Amino acid sequence: MRFSHRMDGLPPYLFAEIERKVFEKRKAGVDVISLGIGDPDMPTPAHIVAEMQRQVAYPANHQYPNNRGLDEFRQAVADFYQIRFGVGLDPEKEVFPLLGAKEGIAHICFNFLDAGDVCLGADPGYPVYAGGPVLAGGAAVPLPLRPELGFQPDLAAIPEDVTARAKMLFVNYPNNPTGAVIENDFFEHLVEFGRRHGVCIIHDNAYSEITFDGYIAPSFLETPGARDVGIEFYSLSKTYNMTGWRIGAAVGNARVIEALWRLKTNIDSGMFQALQRTAAFAMSSSQQCVRDMNDIYRRRRDLVVGALAGIGIKVTPPKGTIYIWAPVPDGYSSASFAEMVLEKCAVVVPPGSGYGPSGEGFVRISLTAPDERIAEALERIKENL
Numbered sequence: 001m002r003f004s005h006r007m008d009g010l011p012p013y014l015f016a017e018i019e020r021k022v023f024e025k026r027k028a029g030v031d032v033i034s035l036g037i038g039d040p041d042m043p044t045p046a047h048i049v050a051e052m053q054r055q056v057a058y059p060a061n062h063q064y065p066n067n068r069g070l071d072e073f074r075q076a077v078a079d080f081y082q083i084r085f086g087v088g089l090d091p092e093k094e095v096f097p098l099l100g101a102k103e104g105i106a107h108i109c110f111n112f113l114d115a116g117d118v119c120l121g122a123d124p125g126y127p128v129y130a131g132g133p134v135l136a137g138g139a140a141v142p143l144p145l146r147p148e149l150g151f152q153p154d155l156a157a158i159p160e161d162v163t164a165r166a167k168m169l170f171v172n173y174p175n176n177p178t179g180a181v182i183e184n185d186f187f188e189h190l191v192e193f194g195r196r197h198g199v200c201i202i203h204d205n206a207y208s209e210i211t212f213d214g215y216i217a218p219s220f221l222e223t224p225g226a227r228d229v230g231i232e233f234y235s236l237s238k239t240y241n242m243t244g245w246r247i248g249a250a251v252g253n254a255r256v257i258e259a260l261w262r263l264k265t266n267i268d269s270g271m272f273q274a275l276q277r278t279a280a281f282a283m284s285s286s287q288q289c290v291r292d293m294n295d296i297y298r299r300r301r302d303l304v305v306g307a308l309a310g311i312g313i314k315v316t317p318p319k320g321t322i323y324i325w326a327p328v329p330d331g332y333s334s335a336s337f338a339e340m341v342l343e344k345c346a347v348v349v350p351p352g353s354g355y356g357p358s359g360e361g362f363v364r365i366s367l368t369a370p371d372e373r374i375a376e377a378l379e380r381i382k383e384n385l
């Protein structure tokens, strides 16, 4: 057999490696606490599960769905965007279902990139911002996010020859892994950048509903002109603890949505209709479940920030996401600290460098474990420092 060269530039997926190590330790009987993957530990809210059970029973939901998505689903996304963000979307042309945001991030690269083309992606960032472009045959160029700039990229610092070859750009706020939120006019600058250089701006909006302390996250599409230059990926995964269900949506620029639709008709056969109907139900029902979940994450956030302070690691409590982005103690690299924590404490924290070169010097602590497990993990780390 002769495999494609396309795969050669593709790094092993960060969590695949971590999962392998954890699996081995657990098999050996070690009590591993994983604060690794950002996968909510709490169940999908009961009213959503009950609706899915109802929908699964209807034979009309069992056949091949249309890639375009049910009117009911697209309308529910449009309604959600209107109510939540004040953004009016045409459900016919500006909303499109995705089998999770991850799928959209990977596939949209095939819409834009030919050999030699560049995709700019937040660094540190969601690993698919780099893997997707490589798979599509383009190049991924990291856009460094620095703490002193509020973890926003300096667009003016991108070299001209890179900008000239760039056709797309990925960013994400509230941000995984840093927990940063947008608090100034960065989205306006992005629109201007996209317009001036003909770059499609893709905002990954996986965490807009996971926020604390009264902070309310915007949609990129609230920014004037955003729809002319780009799209946003919305995901139900984190909002409703539905990571395993695989559902999200692309919203925004109609030409981009059309291109993505055309691509995906050749790849998948749409989304289970029972799931589309249940998602529509989740988005149009009471959002109290989200507020309740945020209370739990906020409590865990404060627990982690407090425990880190106790071992001399200062972090500003993030206003959103399910992560704490913590600098590693002196004398450690990201990888050596993550390694020490795994080997000596049996605690999984992914090294920041796994999210891109600018993640060096940090680890990401995920708030997706019960309070007592989080507390124990930090206690173990304290004892081993």
Ligand SMILES: *Cc1c(COP(=O)(O)O)cnc(C)c1O
Binding pocket: 038, 099, 100, 101, 102, 103, 126, 172, 176, 204, 206, 234, 235, 236, 237, 238, 243, 246, 247, 248
């Ligand atoms: C979790 C996450 C996603 C994946 O969302 P799915 O809809 O489950 O595919 C995308 N982007 C970021 C930044 C995430 O953290």
